[in-house]
Amino acid sequence: MDKIFSKNIVGGISVLWIVFIxxxxxxxxxxxxxxxxxxxxxxxxxxxxxxxxxxxxxxxYQQGKGLEQNSEALKLQAKELKKTT
Structure with a gap:
């Protein structure tokens, strides 16, 4: 699913659709x-x-992937904070 909505694929499908039209x-x-x-x-x-x-x-989909990455970064940051205290 990650490959379907990559920038190149979305751009390619868009160009193909416009050429079709x-x-x-x-x-x-x-x-x-x-x-x-x-x-x-x-x-x-x-x-x-x-x-x-x-x-x-x-x-x-891309926004969801960004939120996923932010959540993972926050989890890692919380883990590091627990280690330091």
């Missing part, structure tokens, strides 16, 4: 030209929502 826009450009602005906004919201959700999950 770009290819989709190129392939469907004829049908997108006739859309109203509201429909274009709906399309963009639908295409970038999974990427935003993925970033949200990755951020929570």
């Amino acid at each position: 770009f290819c989709l826009l190129i392939l469907k450009r004829d049908s997108l030209i006739g859309l109203e602005l509201n429909s274009i906004g709906d399309f963009l919201a639908g295409t970038f929502a999974p990427l935003g959700f993925f970033w949200l999950v990755a951020g929570f």
Whole structure:
């Protein structure tokens, strides 16, 4: 699980998703030209929502790892304090 949310993997998945959306826009450009602005906004919201959700999950995971490391450091600090007293 640690490898899934590394910076390189998250960046790679993000780039792949954006390239996929770009290819989709190129392939469907004829049908997108006739859309109203509201429909274009709906399309963009639908295409970038999974990427935003993925970033949200990755951020929570990275934050959890940081809290884990801080907890371990506090435990070690408490152990050292007990030794000195």
